[in-house]
Amino acid sequence: MTAAGLKINQIYEIERITTSPLMVRMMEMGVMPGKSISLLQKAPFKGPMAFLIEGNILALRIEEAELIQIKVA
Amino acid sequence: MEVTEKKAVKSIAIIGNPNVGKSSIFNQLTGLHQKIGNYPGMTVDKMLGYFNIGDKSFELIDLPGTYSLYPKSEDEIIAHKVLNGIGLEKPDAVMVVLDACNLERSLLLGTQVMDLGIPMAFVVNMKDLAEKRGLSIQTFALYQELGVPLVMTDARNNHGLEAVRDLLSNDDFAVGKTFCECGFAELLEEVRLKFGFETPYQAFQQLVFAEFDPMLDPEMKNWLEERSQIHDFDSQVQQARETNQRYEHIKSILLKTQSSGSGKPKKLHAALDGIFMHPVWGYVTFLAIMLLIFQAIFAWAEAPMDLIDGAFAALSGWVAETLPPGVLTDLLSEGIITGIGGVVIFIPQIALLFGFLAFLEDTGYFSRVVFLMDRLMRPFGLHGKSIVPLISGMACAIPGIMATRNISNTKERLITILVTPWMSCSARLPVYIILIGLTVPDEAWLGVNLQALALLVMYLIGTLFTLLGAFALKFVLKSKERSFLMTELPIYRMPRWQTVLLTMFNKSKIFVLEAGKVILAISIVLWVLASYGPSGEMEAIEAEQEAMLETVLEEQRYELNNEFASKKLEASYIGILGKAIEPAIRPLGYDWKIGIALLTSFAAREVFVATVATIYSVGGDVEDELTIREKLEKQVHPDTGEKVFTRATGFSLMVFYALAMQCMSTVAVVYRETKSWKWPVLQTIGMTIVAYLGALLTYQIWS
Numbered sequence: 001m002t003a004a005g006l007k008i009n010q011i012y013e014i015e016r017i018t019t020s021p022l023m024v025r026m027m028e029m030g031v032m033p034g035k036s037i038s039l040l041q042k043a044p045f046k047g048p049m050a051f052l053i054e055g056n057i058l059a060l061r062i063e064e065a066e067l068i069q070i071k072v073a
Numbered sequence: 074m075e076v077t078e079k080k081a082v083k084s085i086a087i088i089g090n091p092n093v094g095k096s097s098i099f100n101q102l103t104g105l106h107q108k109i110g111n112y113p114g115m116t117v118d119k120m121l122g123y124f125n126i127g128d129k130s131f132e133l134i135d136l137p138g139t140y141s142l143y144p145k146s147e148d149e150i151i152a153h154k155v156l157n158g159i160g161l162e163k164p165d166a167v168m169v170v171l172d173a174c175n176l177e178r179s180l181l182l183g184t185q186v187m188d189l190g191i192p193m194a195f196v197v198n199m200k201d202l203a204e205k206r207g208l209s210i211q212t213f214a215l216y217q218e219l220g221v222p223l224v225m226t227d228a229r230n231n232h233g234l235e236a237v238r239d240l241l242s243n244d245d246f247a248v249g250k251t252f253c254e255c256g257f258a259e260l261l262e263e264v265r266l267k268f269g270f271e272t273p274y275q276a277f278q279q280l281v282f283a284e285f286d287p288m289l290d291p292e293m294k295n296w297l298e299e300r301s302q303i304h305d306f307d308s309q310v311q312q313a314r315e316t317n318q319r320y321e322h323i324k325s326i327l328l329k330t331q332s333s334g335s336g337k338p339k340k341l342h343a344a345l346d347g348i349f350m351h352p353v354w355g356y357v358t359f360l361a362i363m364l365l366i367f368q369a370i371f372a373w374a375e376a377p378m379d380l381i382d383g384a385f386a387a388l389s390g391w392v393a394e395t396l397p398p399g400v401l402t403d404l405l406s407e408g409i410i411t412g413i414g415g416v417v418i419f420i421p422q423i424a425l426l427f428g429f430l431a432f433l434e435d436t437g438y439f440s441r442v443v444f445l446m447d448r449l450m451r452p453f454g455l456h457g458k459s460i461v462p463l464i465s466g467m468a469c470a471i472p473g474i475m476a477t478r479n480i481s482n483t484k485e486r487l488i489t490i491l492v493t494p495w496m497s498c499s500a501r502l503p504v505y506i507i508l509i510g511l512t513v514p515d516e517a518w519l520g521v522n523l524q525a526l527a528l529l530v531m532y533l534i535g536t537l538f539t540l541l542g543a544f545a546l547k548f549v550l551k552s553k554e555r556s557f558l559m560t561e562l563p564i565y566r567m568p569r570w571q572t573v574l575l576t577m578f579n580k581s582k583i584f585v586l587e588a589g590k591v592i593l594a595i596s597i598v599l600w601v602l603a604s605y606g607p608s609g610e611m612e613a614i615e616a617e618q619e620a621m622l623e624t625v626l627e628e629q630r631y632e633l634n635n636e637f638a639s640k641k642l643e644a645s646y647i648g649i650l651g652k653a654i655e656p657a658i659r660p661l662g663y664d665w666k667i668g669i670a671l672l673t674s675f676a677a678r679e680v681f682v683a684t685v686a687t688i689y690s691v692g693g694d695v696e697d698e699l700t701i702r703e704k705l706e707k708q709v710h711p712d713t714g715e716k717v718f719t720r721a722t723g724f725s726l727m728v729f730y731a732l733a734m735q736c737m738s739t740v741a742v743v744y745r746e747t748k749s750w751k752w753p754v755l756q757t758i759g760m761t762i763v764a765y766l767g768a769l770l771t772y773q774i775w776s
Contacts, residue, residue: 019313021309021555022555022557022559023313024141024143024309024312024313024316025140025145025559026559027313027316027317027320028140028141028143028178028181028182028316029140029178029559029561030175030177030178032320040343040346040350041346041350041351041444042352043350043352043444043445043447043448044352044448045448046448047444047445047447047448047449048444048447048448048457048558050346050350050444050562055174055175055206056175056178056561057346057561057562057563057564058559058560058561058562059440059443059444059447059558059559059560059561059562060558060559061447061557061558063557064557064558064559
């Protein structure tokens, strides 16, 4: 499952990040395997999603969230 | 500053993640002694600050906020070039600002800087927040692990800044240990020697940045690519590998030096986000805040703008009266002073808007707006971050275009810059008000005042064309860059007033100094064109005026002067141009007199009113809209006897002013922001064509 499929306030763990040009960008912002991830808010009409990733809030579009593979913590 | 003194100045670069309080530290150390410059070939501003500690002088270089030294935007390219001294002077030392709550992430950048081999120190900021979250950092242990001096601060509350000053004045910077081995020893050694670098990591950086640095010699670029291929060095793969390696190492250090608390933001922040980011309340709050800002800009900017207007008019009048009459006095009073006045008049709007924006950004609210608006902006080829420039454009396009800086995608930023002038700015208002007064009856229709309705329609036309224009440009402009949104939503904090005020000051300064030059130049050209004509004609009119003035009574002189002002404008070069373009503007319903107004109001839209007043020899107080309106109402075509300002002509003119560029200040700012004449020129041509067609259509429909 990817982070795009998260429901609000479920706590998951990042398993890995799909290889893509955005991978390094995500890693440097602290999106790393092993970190906890939960969904805080979704903008309407499939807009961006706001995730809480270990204390930091990050807004991503669905396309970017789909790159984050997650598993049950 | 004298040359001898300059040599003694130590230059220190300051770098850190976004939202880490880097600018707080920069502002606390330098105060108002800041200078904004340019990096050659780049659009990002170079921020410099100066200060003394005891008898030592320092120059602080504020590098853009970044998460790593990997090429993503100009921000990182600049950090790379400054820290490695490529084409730019290398600073004597670097301060890396770390986030006490996010040491792991901020040390990624921190350890990258360590490996560049430049003398450095860490400033661990936001210790107050870390303490509140129950995080404790063993600074001495951390220092031992990293081998680089470390200072704890809470810059927002001005804590720990003394320690930073001590660090600077004692020159406690140190070169860190090599933190990460990058492999590829042979390749890196080759590159290192070729460029004369000190450490292998600098060579690694040069390989990674090669294809992104626009200033790099193509020969060198080819050589680097060739070497990368030979050694099978894939920059993407290596960046990922390096990042993992660094994080592993950082984690093992932090296990020993940091005891973790909850690390989570407080409940209050979650509650605020529950409102500000809510699918319904989020938008309601945003709309309310924007309305408030918009209202404030209108209400608060008016008084200082009137004051500036009055002051420059008085100064111009004083110069004209005091200095001996002649060409130079005319140039000074009507060309230069009026030109400078035309620049300064925008300062209240720019300062206010940037004050509000800095306030919103500093509190952390701003990135929530990006979150909310992204989905609405995307179909038009815009980014969530485009919303601020567009809304600012309703007050004035200039600060709006200056606010496109933080859109990182080049294409989205360019589209935003190109369409923002279509938002209905406040300078269009005087034009609309005069023309609506002339052509729309002051009656109610279903309880709605028709004139107010007409004004609303003009605003809607502006917004519609902004979005349509963006939509069209989405298909015209090509870009390989992938559009994405990856924005950190920082926790809410109280704004720092110092930062807000400094932003207002700096943005106004940039506008006056950089855009001001272009505006002044165009004003002078327009003045010359409007004051001079082919030899003999002007003098003949003036002689005739002198002669006539002798013969008439005192009370008739005023009207006579107005009449001659109109005659002179007609005989001037710009009058000749106005007549020359008459065939082209005839189909829009304009005569040559309106043509002249179109030309002069290229300086700024509101000039239309003043020119129309002169050319129809209305004279008197331009501010007095009623007189102008009454006189314009009576104007008829000399050959046909029809009214000049019919409904069709009025509507056509309004559409023209809604869609045409007609603002040299905007042209100047677009030039500054895109660093090329290509875009402002194309933009002006494009907007004028659309305006022409729109006005043509409007005239044909209503006539």
